[in-house]
Amino acid sequence: MNATHDPEASENHSSSEVDVLVVGAGITGIYQLYRARECGFSVLLLETGRGVGGTWFWNRYPGARFDSESYTYGYLFSRELFEEWEWQEHFAPQPETERYLNHVVDRFDLRRHIRFGARVTSAEYEERSGAWRVRAADGSESRARFVIAATGVLSVPYTPEVPGVEDFRGEMYHTGLWPAEPVDFYGKRVAIIGTSSSGVQVVPAIIDQVASLTIYQRTANWCTPLNNAPITAEEQTRLRLDFEELRETLNTSVHGFHHPPHDRAAFEDSDDERQRFYETMWNSPGFTKLTSNYSDLLSNPEANAEWCAFIAGKIRAIVDDPETAERLIPKNQRFGEKRPPFIAGYYEAFNRENVSLVDLRETPISRITATGIETTEGKQDFDLIVWATGFDFGTGALARMGIQGRGRLRLTDYWADGPRTFLGVQAHGFPNLFFPGGPHAAAGNNPRYNGDQVDFIIDLLVHARAHGYDVIEVTERSEERWTNMVNRGADSPLSFGESSYYFGTNIPGKPRRYLLNSGGRPKLFSVIADVVANDYDAFSLSQVSASTEASESTEASESTEASEATEAAGATS
């Protein structure tokens, strides 16, 4: 299937005056588009790229692959789709995922609703009509009753501002903005900056091609094996047979994974039993090391420290050079406080003669020169630099869309001190704008909880339509309760790392605010259930004329009815 798409061919999109305008053709946006159309709304999707896939369109760097099991990441809304698409590996590589998403779009005839090459540059709410006017970089202009920004949390690549970067005469690429044409590493002196989930995938994938590879590490991570494998014919059959059970598990589990939690705390087992268990964990697939490890892994520092000591032992056993091994072992970092990367052959790479590690804590980068990278220790020449330096997480994409709500209020001003949301789907003052999979979403297997949010939004839109309402706005009180819940939760637990991108602190100048949902998926479920049971009373639902009058009265015009209603919603949040 063709991954890229001819924008001329997409002229057959639906009218630019639509009920629902979705932004972003990633895994969440495609599902949002499908659900909105199936519910009878007229739809249009604007996508910056020239093809569908979002993360799986842009992150086409060598080695990019899932670390959630393929069949737990893909869609579950259609049994036929699940049965006909045979994932080849337990953790699919990027090209397979991109093919899958193209297949979904074509199978459900969604492509004709998508306009490619249309990066949204502004979205303005019109008080009088209750609709949004959306402009895109391709010059198009659309009006929509509802705008649903499925723009992702890891979609704005971050490249640090290192002096001299513009002087470099070699090739430079960011993992999150990888070119469609294959990059030739053969015989080149390559530098890679960043050693988290993306960086550790690139290293083994290019190691056989490069002349030399220098890995610039600022923070070591607790990396454990992905343990990928092809899906056998028997497993394919089993997956089909177990579809309903799998779907039920994925739709209800805390993190959206299918791995069962462990029922024992670490020190309920003897020393020997623990070592055997850690060995089993080490050999288990992907996120099991987090989801199915000892039940007190994240709450008991001693349990966490012992698992870390086990991993450190593995690193020392794999990496020949003891000094390099010590540099690769995280210091003062609990397992799980940062998003754990998963690897295949990463630590082994350091045993190659042509691979070296630069510890940026010891010797920081001082500048990029025309021919290479200079640290406080000296200069090294390179032909090619890979930036695996992450993303402006959570709010990055929404902040770049020129969103203006009631009274021309800019979302960037409203969120200057960090995001304020309800359920991670809407902000007060921005009626009829939703952002599933945005900041304050849950944490875990993204498509699952983003899908929860999509389903919630669609049900809300259908409810409003059935009752003759066309303006949906979360009340200030509901937003405040959810936001306070997120911030309170993030202040306390042991499980969140100070330097993590979860707080936005990887971006200089960004306020330190928790950008996930510290209540997790269970909190999302419980508040959604409560809101639905109470007729969506966390929202102010109105007709355009009434809403316009309301907004023209005082700023504190939240109706008594709405305030009373939100009391009930807040009681569970």
Ligand code: NA7
């Ligand atoms: P991450 O997880 O944000 O990692 C970024 C890496 O880049 C990490 O090692 C950072 O070190 C490093 N970094 C960031 N800024 C700098 C500077 N200025 N100098 C040197 N090194 C730097 O991004 P990934 O793309 O790896 O993964 C993102 C998500 O994709 C991941 O969570 C999965 O969901 C898949 P630091 O740790 O900040 O010291």
